Amino acid sequence: MSRSAQHLQEAADWLTRLQRPEVEETDWLAFDAWLNEPGAQEAYDAIQAVDEEIFQRGAAVRGELAEPKRAAAKRAFQIDWRWLGGLGAAGAAAAVALVVAPWGELLPASDTLYTTAKGENRAIALADGSHIDLNTDSHLSVRLEKDARRVTVHDGQALFDVAHDQARPFLITAGDETVRVVGTKFDVRRRDGQLTVTVLRGLVEVSTDGDDTPVRLRPGQMLEHVEGASGVTVRKVAAEDQVGWRSGRLIYRDEPLGRIVGDMNHYFDRPLRLEGENTANLRFSGVLIVDGQDAMVRRLTSLMPISATPSDDSIVLRGRPSAPN
């Protein structure tokens, strides 16, 4: 091994050692001493920079590595609608199908429950190779069975990247709808009785109970449904906006303040409240970085004609009377 290769290996060994859960004082002292060797600092800095890049871009790398699975899912997209007749047609349905059916209520209680606190994100890697990114203040449960993979979204938002497995359909229940998946990537959001499904990759077929005409969703389309109501609406969106939450951003294009406040209240314990007649309907476009609540409120008040009044248990937002709406 050349000298520089030797240094790189030592540097990589050190970085790996420093990333153990428990690191002692003696590790620091030995590391500090090792860095005195000629060439050690340069080698370590190179290793650390690549490690950091991998850390920052892990999700993107993961997504690209899953490419062959995606290709398989695309090829399988020669749809017929046998799946509508029951669960036995696993191989027939490509992409996603969505039906109104209370399967979620039939699930046994022994699922694995995944939960995030306010302000927390969580990446879940399932044993079948699928990945779920769970947004703040969200709750879902997972059950991997021999003939099906079942997920229930109790509340919140999650991005699914589903590994292709014809023998085991991936079934997601969210309220009164069920999403059926064969290898694709999409976001499911269930908040306050509203369900949205946004497709990032693959094709999605949607069927609502009582309506025989299926709707086909492509990447960049979003389906919206109010729980308990019949029917769905589909509109074009910038799909990446819907998953901005994964990188700590909330992205809005002409959305009412009520929606933004609803989203923010899933990140912080102290609720924002809206007062004043039309405050909830004021529109906002832009990117909100999710950091501190006070900082976010400050930015909102500088971008919109609203004022904020903090109290002990909430922050009241109110439209400024003189401001042109």
Added chain:
Amino acid sequence: MADVGDLLGVTDSDKAALLGLYEEKRANLVRFFAARLGSRAEAEDLVQDLYIRISGMDSLGPVDNPSALLHRIGSNLMLDRLRSQKRSGTRDSDWRSVNTTVVAGHEVADEPAADEVVASRQRLKALVEAVEDLPEKTRQAFQLHKLEGHSHMETARRMGISVSTVEKHISSALKTLTRRLR
């Protein structure tokens, strides 16, 4: 007052010595915490906090190993940070500090320049190819630990190998990727 300081084990010269050592070790402390935090910028920030903490200290107590003390205070600061800051916050702080001005615009205006997008995609492609070319077991360990966030121990359990073998795979993967990518 110097007498009282002596009784507490602190003198101005103790503190001056510690601050002097800090200056000497600063770069290596940043390297150390960059590994722990997965971010050099975060580590810089932390080590800056460390300076503020030391400068403001009234009592040092007996110091038999000042370098170890720097590590100890830094580690405590890091734990405080990790406790108050969720994973996503830590990871995105760079992005945040660079792009905060975006918020001042009413329109979504954070589109990077087209050539940056291309460069970034090419870099990602190179990264992915390098990972795909790793030997099978090494790639598997790398993927479980670095991309899916499992601990060394959990990765070992899933692969049915020892923790030290996992660490060898991870380390070897880092070396290979660095040689290819830098």
